[in-house]
Amino acid sequence: MASNQYSTLILVLLMVVAFYFLILRPQKKRQQALAKMTRELQPGDQVxxxxxxxxxxxxxxxxxxxLEIAPGVELTVLKQAIVRRATEADVDAVSEDEIGDELEAEATATYDSGDPEPVVRADPDAPSTSPTYPSSTPDNDRSNLR
Known part of the structure; x- marks a missing residue:
C-alpha cells in the first residue's frame, strides 16, 4: 500500500516538473526576450x-x-502591439518606382482598350434622392417641456 502512494507521488512530481520545463520556462524566456526587444527600440527602427x-x-x-506607416501618416499604438523588428526577409524588395510603373501600366491598359471613359453628369432638374427630415414632429417636439 505504501509503495502505491509513493509511485503516485512520484508520478505527480514528474508531471509538475514536465509542466515547468515544457510550458512555464519557455514562456518566461519569450516574455523576457520581448521585454528586452521593447526596451532596446529606438526611433527610426522599422517594426x-x-x-x-x-x-x-x-x-x-x-x-x-x-509609427509612421506611410509618408506623413502616423499611427499611435500600444507598445505591446509591436511583435518584433522588421528584418530584410520581412520586407518586399519592390521599390516605389516599380510600384508607380505597375500602376501606370494598369491605368494605360484600362484606358487604351478603346472603351470610352465613363461620364458623370449631374441633372439639375432631377428630384433629390436624399431623404428629408422634418425639423420637428409631434413625437420629438420638446419645446413645451420645462
Missing part, C-alpha cells in the same frame, strides 16, 4: 505589429509608440 502592419518608429512613450 512589425501583431496585426501585420509595418511601420517606422517616430517616438516612444512609456505605454505607447508612434
Amino acid at each position: 512589425l505589429l501583431g496585426s501585420g502592419l509595418f511601420g517606422t518608429l517616430v517616438s516612444l512613450g512609456t505605454k505607447q509608440a508612434v
